Amino acid sequence: MAPRRLRRDAASDEVQTKRQEEAKRRLQEKLDAQASGAVTRNRALAPKSRKSRDALWEASVSYFRDVACRDHKQVWLGLCLDEPEAETICKDFLEYYLLSSEDRRLVFGPQESEEKLSITCVNTIESAWKSLVAEADDRILYNMRLEDPRNKRRWMLCLPNQEKDTMGMFPSSRIRRWILDDLAPRYGLSFEQTFVKREATAEVLLQLLVGLWEQAPLIPCAPETRFSFDWALTLLGVSGFRVCEVMDIPYRRVELGMVRDPSDATKAVPVATIHLEHQKQETNAVTTVPCRVVCLTRKIIARALSDDAFEAGFASYDELLRRPILENVGYVPLKWKAEFADRVWRQVQTALGMREHIRVHSIRPAFRNYILGNTSAVYEKSYIPQQISGKDLMKAAWAALAGTDEITPQLRHATFTRDENAPMYPTAEDYDNIESRKDITALRREVEAMRAEHGAGSEEARKAKLRLDADITALRKLGVAERRKKYFAEADRLRSLGVPTVSLRASAGSKRTASRYSRSVPDAVRIGRLMQESERQDEEFETEYFESFTAFLHNIHSRRASVSADDLDDGPKNDKPECLLCGLPCAHRSSLTRHVGRAHEKTFAKPFHCPECSRQRLKPMLITGKSHWSNHVAKQHGRANAPNVPSRVKGPIWCLICNLYVSGPANLRKHVRDLHVPLGLFDKPFDCPECLRLGEGQAVINGLQGWRDHVGLHHCADEAPPEQRPTVACLMCDKTCAIGAAMTKHFVTQHVHKERIFRSDFEC
Known part of the structure; x- marks a missing residue:
C-alpha cells in the first residue's frame, strides 16, 4: 500500500514533531523497563x-x-x-x-x-x-x-x-x-466428572420457563428477579452462550426497530437485534414469535416499557405499534434514552420435581460448535452429553430389524424422571432438630451476648446473627436434600412393587414459610397463562399482555388472578406494617421507614402514580416525593403503612404551577414570590393546574393563602410555598429581618463582633 501523502505546513510539522517526541519517550520507558527486568507479559484473560x-x-x-x-x-x-x-x-x-x-x-x-x-x-x-x-x-x-x-x-x-x-x-x-x-x-481425588452431562432439550427449557411462572407460589422471588431469570434462560436457549455473556446486557447492545411486515406492507412488526460480547462478537436478530414463552422481542419490549427507556416516550405497546411511520423505508430504529445506554436488564427445577439439577451449560450441546465457535475436538471433549442425541444405537446397527423406537428419544430429556410430589420445604421435625443442635444453641447464645455487650445494632451482633442465619439456612437445605433423596428411593421401590405412593406424599408434605413476595404471585401465575395462550394473536390481547407485564415489573399487582388458597398459604394474617411499593412486611413502622429509605430512594427521583391506588382501582394519585408518599399513604391506606418521613424533606421540590424543580422550601417561596406573584396569578381566582393534570376536576384557588391551603390538603404539604415569616426592625439600626435566626445572626455579626457596642457604655 502506498504511503499516505501528508500536508506540509507549520502546524502539521509541529504535530509531527510532538508525535515523534512522544514515541521516543514511550520507547525509552520500555527499554528502561526491559533493562531493569520489570517487563511482565500479560495474557488476555477474562x-x-x-x-x-x-x-x-x-x-x-x-x-x-x-x-x-x-x-x-x-x-x-x-x-x-x-x-x-x-x-x-x-x-x-x-x-x-x-x-x-x-x-x-x-x-x-x-x-x-x-x-x-x-x-x-x-x-x-x-x-x-x-x-x-x-x-x-x-x-x-x-x-x-x-x-x-x-x-x-x-x-x-x-x-x-x-x-x-x-x-x-x-x-x-x-x-x-x-x-x-x-x-x-x-x-482419593476423582478422575471422573462428579456430575452426569445431560442435554437440556427444547422440551426441558419450555418446562422450566413455564414452571417459573405457573409454579410461582412455590418459587417466591421479586418480580425483577423472576423476569431476569426468564430473560437469561430464554437467551441461553437461543444462543447457548455462557451465563456471564447473557447477564447484565446493557441497552446499548440491544437495538429495537420496526420492520415492514412482508405479508402486509401497511403494517410494521418489531424486531430486536442483540449484540453478545463473545469471541466472534455475535449479533443475532429476533422478531416476535407465536409462542410468547420463548419470545425474546416481547420480553425486551416489556422491559423497555416498564423502564420508560424509549427516546420517543412510548407508554404502551399499542402506541409503539401505531406511532412510528415507515414512509418509503423498510426499517425504523427505535432509539433508547441517552441515560439508558449502559443500564443493565436485571428453585425452578426443585418445583418441577427434578431429581438432579441440570447445569446451565448443558443447554449448549444442542448448538454444538456452530454458535460457540468451538472446534469439533473441543465439543467432543467437553460438551457432548452422556445421552447421545439422534437415533438409537440398535437402529443404527440393525436398521429395519430393530423396528421403530419412540421411547429412546425421551431418555434425552433431563426431566423425564421428575416427580412433582417430592418434598420442597423443611418439615416441623426439621425445624425442631435444627433448634435442638448444640452448635445452633451456642450461636444463639453468642448473638445474645454480642447484643448485650455491644448493642443490638452493633457490627459484632450483626456478624454473629449472619453466621447463625447462614448455618440455619444451610441445615434447612441439607434437610430438604436428604428428604428428597429418601423420597425418590422409596417411591421407586413402592412403584416397582405396584404399591401407590399416596402415603409417601402425605409424609413428605410441608408448608413453606411466609414470603415477602406473596403479593406478586397471582400476577406471575396469570402472566404464565397469558404466555401459553396460543389461539389469540390479536392486538387487543397483545396490549393486555404487555400491560400485565409492565404492571408486574412496577410492583403494581392486581387482584384478578385466581390462585388456590393452598398455594398462597402464608401463615396467619397480621396487622404489621407493609411497604406498599414492594409488598415487604415489616415488624415495626421504624423498620418500614428504614426499608423505604434504603430500597426505594431512587423511586422518588421522579413523580409516579401510587401503586396501591391502582391495585384498589381508586382514582390515580401522582406522588411527587417521599413526604408526599408518607402523607398520602397515611390518609388513604392506613397510617401503619406510612413511613415516618419529616414533613420538610431535603432535596428538590416540585412547583405545581409551572412544573419546575427548586432546591428546598425557601427557594420555593422565593420562586413563587418572584415569578408567579408579579405576574398577577393570585390576583384573581384560577383553577388548580395539578388537579387538572390528574383529571380530578376543577378546584378554584383564591389567593396565595388559598393556594397554600389547597396544596397542603389535597396534594403534598412540601409543595406548598411556606408563608412569609413576620419581620421586625433591629433596635440598633434600621434593618428589618425575619423573626428568629436571621435577626440573631444580624445582631451578633453586625453589632456585637463588628461594631463591638458592648465594650463601652452607650445610651439606649
Missing part, C-alpha cells in the same frame, strides 16, 4: 480468570516465603534448572493448597459437622498447576529468556505449542505425573 490466577499466585508466593523460607523467584528458576529441592517445594505447595481447601460441613448426626476437602477432583489440582506455570512464565521466565536469549530453552517449564512431554524431560510434566500417580490416590 476478569474472573485473572482474579483466580492472581489469588493462586499470591498463595504460592506466601507459601514459599513463610513456610519454605525461600524467595519465590529462586524456586522457579531452580525448577527450570532441575534442582530437586525446588521440585520438592512445588510438590509440597500443591499438597498444602489441597489441604487448605478443607472446610467445615454441617451434617445431621451426633458430630453435627465434619471437615471435608472442597477439592475432590484431580482436574482442579491439574488446572492450578497449569495456571501457576503460566504465571511463572509470564512474571519471571519471560524476562530470563530476554536476558539470556542463547539459552531460551533452559528457562522453560514446559514444551511450547502444548506438545506432549511423554519422557518427562521438563519439570512441569514430572510434577503433573506426580499429581496423577501419587497425590490423587493418596487423597
Whole structure:
C-alpha cells in the first residue's frame, strides 16, 4: 500500500514533531523497563480468570516465603534448572493448597459437622498447576529468556505449542505425573466428572420457563428477579452462550426497530437485534414469535416499557405499534434514552420435581460448535452429553430389524424422571432438630451476648446473627436434600412393587414459610397463562399482555388472578406494617421507614402514580416525593403503612404551577414570590393546574393563602410555598429581618463582633 501523502505546513510539522517526541519517550520507558527486568507479559484473560490466577499466585508466593523460607523467584528458576529441592517445594505447595481447601460441613448426626476437602477432583489440582506455570512464565521466565536469549530453552517449564512431554524431560510434566500417580490416590481425588452431562432439550427449557411462572407460589422471588431469570434462560436457549455473556446486557447492545411486515406492507412488526460480547462478537436478530414463552422481542419490549427507556416516550405497546411511520423505508430504529445506554436488564427445577439439577451449560450441546465457535475436538471433549442425541444405537446397527423406537428419544430429556410430589420445604421435625443442635444453641447464645455487650445494632451482633442465619439456612437445605433423596428411593421401590405412593406424599408434605413476595404471585401465575395462550394473536390481547407485564415489573399487582388458597398459604394474617411499593412486611413502622429509605430512594427521583391506588382501582394519585408518599399513604391506606418521613424533606421540590424543580422550601417561596406573584396569578381566582393534570376536576384557588391551603390538603404539604415569616426592625439600626435566626445572626455579626457596642457604655 502506498504511503499516505501528508500536508506540509507549520502546524502539521509541529504535530509531527510532538508525535515523534512522544514515541521516543514511550520507547525509552520500555527499554528502561526491559533493562531493569520489570517487563511482565500479560495474557488476555477474562476478569474472573485473572482474579483466580492472581489469588493462586499470591498463595504460592506466601507459601514459599513463610513456610519454605525461600524467595519465590529462586524456586522457579531452580525448577527450570532441575534442582530437586525446588521440585520438592512445588510438590509440597500443591499438597498444602489441597489441604487448605478443607472446610467445615454441617451434617445431621451426633458430630453435627465434619471437615471435608472442597477439592475432590484431580482436574482442579491439574488446572492450578497449569495456571501457576503460566504465571511463572509470564512474571519471571519471560524476562530470563530476554536476558539470556542463547539459552531460551533452559528457562522453560514446559514444551511450547502444548506438545506432549511423554519422557518427562521438563519439570512441569514430572510434577503433573506426580499429581496423577501419587497425590490423587493418596487423597482419593476423582478422575471422573462428579456430575452426569445431560442435554437440556427444547422440551426441558419450555418446562422450566413455564414452571417459573405457573409454579410461582412455590418459587417466591421479586418480580425483577423472576423476569431476569426468564430473560437469561430464554437467551441461553437461543444462543447457548455462557451465563456471564447473557447477564447484565446493557441497552446499548440491544437495538429495537420496526420492520415492514412482508405479508402486509401497511403494517410494521418489531424486531430486536442483540449484540453478545463473545469471541466472534455475535449479533443475532429476533422478531416476535407465536409462542410468547420463548419470545425474546416481547420480553425486551416489556422491559423497555416498564423502564420508560424509549427516546420517543412510548407508554404502551399499542402506541409503539401505531406511532412510528415507515414512509418509503423498510426499517425504523427505535432509539433508547441517552441515560439508558449502559443500564443493565436485571428453585425452578426443585418445583418441577427434578431429581438432579441440570447445569446451565448443558443447554449448549444442542448448538454444538456452530454458535460457540468451538472446534469439533473441543465439543467432543467437553460438551457432548452422556445421552447421545439422534437415533438409537440398535437402529443404527440393525436398521429395519430393530423396528421403530419412540421411547429412546425421551431418555434425552433431563426431566423425564421428575416427580412433582417430592418434598420442597423443611418439615416441623426439621425445624425442631435444627433448634435442638448444640452448635445452633451456642450461636444463639453468642448473638445474645454480642447484643448485650455491644448493642443490638452493633457490627459484632450483626456478624454473629449472619453466621447463625447462614448455618440455619444451610441445615434447612441439607434437610430438604436428604428428604428428597429418601423420597425418590422409596417411591421407586413402592412403584416397582405396584404399591401407590399416596402415603409417601402425605409424609413428605410441608408448608413453606411466609414470603415477602406473596403479593406478586397471582400476577406471575396469570402472566404464565397469558404466555401459553396460543389461539389469540390479536392486538387487543397483545396490549393486555404487555400491560400485565409492565404492571408486574412496577410492583403494581392486581387482584384478578385466581390462585388456590393452598398455594398462597402464608401463615396467619397480621396487622404489621407493609411497604406498599414492594409488598415487604415489616415488624415495626421504624423498620418500614428504614426499608423505604434504603430500597426505594431512587423511586422518588421522579413523580409516579401510587401503586396501591391502582391495585384498589381508586382514582390515580401522582406522588411527587417521599413526604408526599408518607402523607398520602397515611390518609388513604392506613397510617401503619406510612413511613415516618419529616414533613420538610431535603432535596428538590416540585412547583405545581409551572412544573419546575427548586432546591428546598425557601427557594420555593422565593420562586413563587418572584415569578408567579408579579405576574398577577393570585390576583384573581384560577383553577388548580395539578388537579387538572390528574383529571380530578376543577378546584378554584383564591389567593396565595388559598393556594397554600389547597396544596397542603389535597396534594403534598412540601409543595406548598411556606408563608412569609413576620419581620421586625433591629433596635440598633434600621434593618428589618425575619423573626428568629436571621435577626440573631444580624445582631451578633453586625453589632456585637463588628461594631463591638458592648465594650463601652452607650445610651439606649
